[in-house]
Amino acid sequence: MDDNLLITNLFSIKGKTALITGGATGIGKMIAKAFVKNGVKVYIASRNKKNLEETAEELTKMGPGVCYSIEANLTSKEACEKLAADFQKLGNEKLDILVNNAGLVGINAPLTDFPEQVWDDMYNLQVKSVFYLTIACLPLLEKASNKPIDPSRVIITGSILGIGDGQLKFSQVRGACSLPYCSSKHAVHSVAKNLAVHLTPRGINVNILAPGVVPVKQYLHDMHDVIITEIPQGRTGNETDIAGAVIYLSSRASSWVAGTEIVVDGGTLLNFKISDDYIKNL
Numbered sequence: 001m002d003d004n005l006l007i008t009n010l011f012s013i014k015g016k017t018a019l020i021t022g023g024a025t026g027i028g029k030m031i032a033k034a035f036v037k038n039g040v041k042v043y044i045a046s047r048n049k050k051n052l053e054e055t056a057e058e059l060t061k062m063g064p065g066v067c068y069s070i071e072a073n074l075t076s077k078e079a080c081e082k083l084a085a086d087f088q089k090l091g092n093e094k095l096d097i098l099v100n101n102a103g104l105v106g107i108n109a110p111l112t113d114f115p116e117q118v119w120d121d122m123y124n125l126q127v128k129s130v131f132y133l134t135i136a137c138l139p140l141l142e143k144a145s146n147k148p149i150d151p152s153r154v155i156i157t158g159s160i161l162g163i164g165d166g167q168l169k170f171s172q173v174r175g176a177c178s179l180p181y182c183s184s185k186h187a188v189h190s191v192a193k194n195l196a197v198h199l200t201p202r203g204i205n206v207n208i209l210a211p212g213v214v215p216v217k218q219y220l221h222d223m224h225d226v227i228i229t230e231i232p233q234g235r236t237g238n239e240t241d242i243a244g245a246v247i248y249l250s251s252r253a254s255s256w257v258a259g260t261e262i263v264v265d266g267g268t269l270l271n272f273k274i275s276d277d278y279i280k281n282l
């Protein structure tokens with residue numbers, strides 16, 4: 001058999017370098033763990049120094065890859081450029097995989113009294129910074145690219161809420177809405193597809209990881225019974241679901257995959273409806 005077709009080669013990410021925003025917790029940490037377990041040198045970046053240091057230590061102990069951390073508050077162009085510069089100052093001349101994953105999760109509020117600041121915070125972090133960080137990392141990504149055989153990669157954590165026209169039922173409980181979150185995810189899916197237009201010819205594949213509900217916070221565990229009524233497969237997502245998708249999106253296996261959404265949701269998108277609870281509370 002041709003060696004290129006062996007899973008150990010086709011899906012290998014060993015020896016690559018990755019930068020993951022929001023990599024100390026939740027889905028970002030799942031991605032960092034999947035990478036470290038498969039021999040990647042990982043940098044996680046976010047605001048909370050304690051979380052960053054604890055996760056970097058925990059994952060490095062697992063190996064065989066390593067995990068380092070960089071503090072960053074990614075709400076401005078300047079902060080994105082600083083993160084790219086800090087990454088370089090740590091001795092990195094190239095970047096194989098950039099994962100734009102940081103996000104503001106679980107901020108729901110009443111439709112008629114929605115805090116204006118949330119709109120700004122959501123769009124600054126989940127839309128604007130994704131663009132500026134990718135641009136700031138462009139020279140490093142171009143240097144890493146082995147185009148067209150194994151391009152460098154940008155993975156953007158979007159959401160099924162960036163695809164479906166609607167909101168999940170559990171987020172509408174007691175009349176609350178998650179409109180800025182959903183619309184910013186639609187926006188970042190568009191940013192990703194437009195970045196792909198510009199970057200694919202430069203040897204950089206941009207794709208979207210679009211997860212359904214992955215319970216990384218207590219309120220998601222508390223709402224488990226409501227949440228799974230919307231998931232045809234009858235279970236929420238976990239680290240192996242996330243790992244499978246990001247390893248695929250980072251390896252030779254997806255060299256020819258650009259500007260697309262990988263939906264990992266147990267079929268939730270098949271089940272979008274308006275919540276009965278929302279109607280009841282109108």
Ligand SMILES: NC(=O)c1ccc[n+]([C@@H]2O[C@H](COP(=O)([O-])OP(=O)(O)OC[C@H]3O[C@@H](n4cnc5c(N)ncnc54)[C@H](OP(=O)(O)O)[C@@H]3O)[C@@H](O)[C@H]2O)c1
Nearest residue numbers: 022025026027046047048073074101102103159211213214
């Ligand atoms: N969990 C789900 O069900 C689900 C489903 C679909 C999509 N997603 C997406 O998955 C991504 C990760 O979310 P999560 O669910 O794993 O929740 P999470 O654990 O709260 O992760 C969010 C991460 O973003 C970082 N972050 C927040 N503000 C930041 C800022 N200003 N600058 C830099 N980093 C910042 C946080 O770290 P610091 O606090 O240290 O800054 C945190 O590590 C998000 O994009 C979210 O929209 C999640």
